[in-house]
Amino acid sequence: MSSFVRRRSVLRLATGAAAIALTGPGLAVMASRQAAAEQDPAVQLVQRAADQGIEVARANAGAAREAGIRRVLESYFDLAYMGRSTLGSYWDKTTPEQRQRFLKASASVEARSYAERFGQYRGQTIAVGRITPRGNGVSVVDSKLTQNSGDPLSVQWEVRNEGQGPRIVDVRTEGVSMTMTRRADFVSYIRNHGGQVEALIDELEARAKR
Incomplete structure (x- = not known):
């Protein structure tokens, strides 16, 4: 042959x-x-969070949008875990009172940040795709954001499930992690202010009031 x-x-x-x-x-x-x-609880969680976030951003503006997004975050995101992650090793150096103040202020900052992010998604759709288990109750849900113009954006959602139901702990757009970006900003601020976490908490509380 x-x-x-x-x-x-x-x-x-x-x-x-x-x-x-x-x-x-x-x-x-x-x-x-x-x-x-599609039946996986983490996938369903992400789809609901994305759909509701986009709808809130579409129907509201300003303070109303921020308040609506905060409700979405409180329903689907683990804000306490995210807050601890953004402080890194400095979390262990805080007092219980500082932790409470930090988590409250950082939640307000996150709501504003995600309100801006979802505001950019108005009129667009997110198609949730495959889920990839990472072990220790962590999985990553892939999705594609269909834009009004240009190629679709890759958005990945990190979900943790420690026995009390799945919660989102990070969102990565085109590989850029919001939690890791926030940690870099916070740690840099603390280091630039003599290693004092109190300085960051004061700044976040001031931002939350603006």
Whole structure:
């Protein structure tokens, strides 16, 4: 058998395998996996959070939008976990009173930040896709944001489930983590103010009142 004939035989086998994967049992398996992903609590959580966030941003502006987004965050996000993450190692250096003040002020800052983010998503849609388990109750839900112009944006949602139901703890747009960006900003501020967490808390409380 010539090499040309062998290549044609291999090509026919590969084409046949691809056809089987896209029809009959192969298609059924793909559909089953997609259906299972759609039923996953983390995927459903992300879809609800995204849909409600975009709707709040579409229907409101200013303080009303910020208040609406805060309700979305409180319903679907683990704000306490996010707050601890943004302080990094400085969290262990705070008093209980400082932690309470920090979490309250940082929640207001997060609501404003996410209100601005969801405001950019007005008139757009988010299609939630696959979920990837990362272990220790953590999973990442992929989604695509369809823009009015330009290519879709990749948005990933990190979800934690420690037995009390899933909660979102981070959102990454095109690979940029909001939680890690916030941590870098907060840690830099603390270091620039003599390592005093109190200085950051005072600043966040002032921002929350603006």
